[in-house]
Amino acid sequence: MASPALAETPAKRLPFSTRLEEARTVLQVDAAGLHGAGGTVIAKAVSDARYVVIGEDHLSREIPLFATSICSLMAQRGLRAFAVEIGPEAARIVNQNLRRPDRGERIGTFMQSHPDAMAFQNGRDESDMAAQCAKLAGPRFEVWGLDQEFFGASGFLLEQMLAARPGPAARAAIERLMALDRKAAAAALASGSAGDMLIFNVTDEQMADAASAVKRDGGRRVTELFESLAETRAIYLGQNTDGYASNTRRARLMKRTLLKYVANSQQPERILFKFGDVHAAKGMNGLDQRDLGNFVAERAEGEGALSLHIAVYGAKGVHALYAGVGRQIRTEPFTVTDDADYAWLKDALGLRDKAGVGGQWMLVDLRSLRSRPPADMPSAWRKMIYQYDMLVIAPELTPSSLLGSK
Template identity: 50%
Template sequence: MKIRKLACAMGMASWAVFASGAYAQTPPPADFTQLISQASLPLGVGPNGLSGAGASVLGQAVAGSQYVLIGESHMSREIPAFTTQVCRLMAPTGLTAMAIETGPEAARAVGSMMRSPDREARIADFARRHPDAIAFFNGRDEGQMAADCAAAAGPDLQLWGLDQEFLGASGHLLEEMLKSNPGPIARAAIEGLAAQDRETTAAALESGSPGDLFLFDVTQEALDQAGAAIARDGGERARYLFGLLTETHAIYHASQSRSGDPNGRRARLMKRTLAAHLAENPKARLLMKFGAWHVYKSLNPLDQRDIGAFVAERAEGEGVTALHVMVLGAKGTEGSYAGVGRAATAQPFDVTEDEGPDWRKDVLLMRPADVSPDDWILIDLRRLRAGGLASAPSEWRNLALGYDIAILAPTLTATTVLGAIDESNPE
């Protein structure tokens, strides 16, 4: 199916199965097991804040950091709620922006709605008019997190989208180009693309396949011709938006054809976009939330230096601290992409059923009997690094080199998306 072929490009692959492999888990050596136990603390996560010994460790680490990066598994209810509590820790001492794994224009749209009392209705309406134009932040819990963080941080909080735009963003981008009052040559070219977008969007809504959307239907020749027209009299705003469109098109096509290093191109785009924001806000304090592979401070599992490595190096050069926090779940359900305009499906997972090595299974095996089953577990990876990683299994070594703190939620629950087609009543 086309949906499956595009899973990597969309960044929708579930982290619930990221550790599956062909060999069984073997326990860490006894000396390293002792280090893990010493570095593990219970963490209570609730609507009124964080509690337990882990809350003190996390609070101190957050307080001393200019950049706080959360690497997650996507589309749950619990991780956005946790992120809200981190935002509330940061807000009293200043928070410039939340940087997120969605496109700049999608983030701008969400940012314009996140403080509105009818936020969910407005996001749902946007999602119906522009299916699949927003990655992740059409999720009900992501939107609530953005609203709660904005309330805590105040009216100046910005939302920075660093990624490429999402699969169905072309209609919104073309609409915004026309709103920018381009000249007649550019307008004719944009209107031609917009007509094609309306046709392809209707087809994609009918089939559910993202492969039917404009970004996979339009030819490079058509984009080149439109680009030449927009360069003539489109104006600065239209040229900027068209640049977002063509870069998004290039990334998805490279992923679809498995050529041209799409993951690396995507990472470089995010770095450029963040660098541009920081050039305008040189002392910015940031909360960042991305998929876990993006946030490694070292080479990630794709052997790439992604946005997390970029921030780690920048922070070192600035003489400030970047805190990298991985947050995953032990079991439950996570939302999974189900097609254009469709509601997310709830995919069950249980880390104990995976065959491959996974740090989460070690944490579960070592969970103290007196810790509440509702408590999360925080592992201070900085203590593991200080104690030495010579005896660490490879999964723990990679984790401790890539992150400062790992947090395991006992259960995750799939979020729901706003503006999805109700297939029982499409009208």
């Protein structure tokens, strides 16, 4: 039993609305970086972190601008890589063109020849962001692709297999798949439906026959590429049969791929990550899985370092959405709180509007809400404060566009 001298009188807990207001600051984001009180808070947190993980809403113009500012802050103490939601083979194309003055044209030409072979980094603003990060970070900087390849990548992967000079059995099998792929790609371009692509139509028997031939005389590089094709196919097909298992497989792939990149790098080095918000969260994410964000957080702790996880959303605006194979994006107006999964943001947006700062970005430092969390904190916020360290809200998002799409 504690002595009277040491006994503590429980402090009165402030209501959630008050604590949330205390955690909120304003933020300005432009081509020159982050400004205002929120910018100072973020800059300090970034300087302390070895890994910064951005969880985002995809294909806007504004969030890449924010991420470029984070690149600039990290580059001041050395930035080794930018890990993004594309496959390793797509990342090779990005890195080959990253510092070229005709980068956009070359990636556009690649996408015209290989429709839907890459996701996100074929976005104009995403590509500009990566190139600016490379300029800021120096010659060792690379883009790392941790995801499976995109569903249109089969033709490109098969081309790379042939370029690796397989033996006669593997070559014949790869050429058979390439003939199927050309037919499937033409159908997909005509219909706009990804479901017409090879990845969704090649049979188990055809894949097994090719796998046997590749094993016979394909060689290391061909085997690596074929395994990538098979893994990509399994993940996408799995979405139609068992989404939870497919997402788990995808998360494990991203973790393994990160370790491969890190094994070829110097330790310790700083890395920036930018993924959809469900992948970037710590702990159990919105899919009830431990995804990449949790893996990064645990790795940082094991190294005696820090990771910083920032969720970035727009209050409203226009979303860029997938419109079909080889098509330019389609657009759709949105208000974030109309989505049931993000209705909890009304608490923060209400404070912003009440304070008259609706035209500015907003930062909520979630770390300050973890100590003695208010008893009346809504369950969605209670989960969010442990999944992320900071919440950033842009006043409005506008859509990016795709390179190489009409």
